Amino acid sequence: MIRDFEYSAVWITYGAALLLVGFWRKAISLRWQALVLIGFTVGKVFLYDTSSLDRIYRVLSFYDSRVCPRDEFIFLSTVT
Numbered sequence: 001m002i003r004d005f006e007y008s009a010v011w012i013t014y015g016a017a018l019l020l021v022g023f024w025r026k027a028i029s030l031r032w033q034a035l036v037l038i039g040f041t042v043g044k045v046f047l048y049d050t051s052s053l054d055r056i057y058r059v060l061s062f063y064d065s066r067v068c069p070r071d072e073f074i075f076l077s078t079v080t
Contacts, residue, residue, distance in 0.1 A: 004049050011041040 015038040022030030 004052075005045075008041055008045050008049055011037060011044075015041060 015034045018030055018034035018037065022028070022034055
């Protein structure tokens with residue numbers, strides 16, 4: 001179970017690194033590869049990794065995935 005989460009963390013980190021290198025080198029193909037990898041990893045986390053969690057933790061993780069981006073958007077829009 002924990003190994004699955006470790007793979008997901010490594011894949012997300014690798015995707016973020018690819019995205020940064022893609023922006024740095026202005027390489028569109030690297031950015032698309034990074035977005036596909038990140039999208040695949042997010043799908044894996046929600047479809048496979050969370051299936052091993054208890055019900056309350058699964059509900060909290062889905063709730064957290066919807067609330068945090070919204071709160072960050074609100075915070076950043078008020079700061080700038």
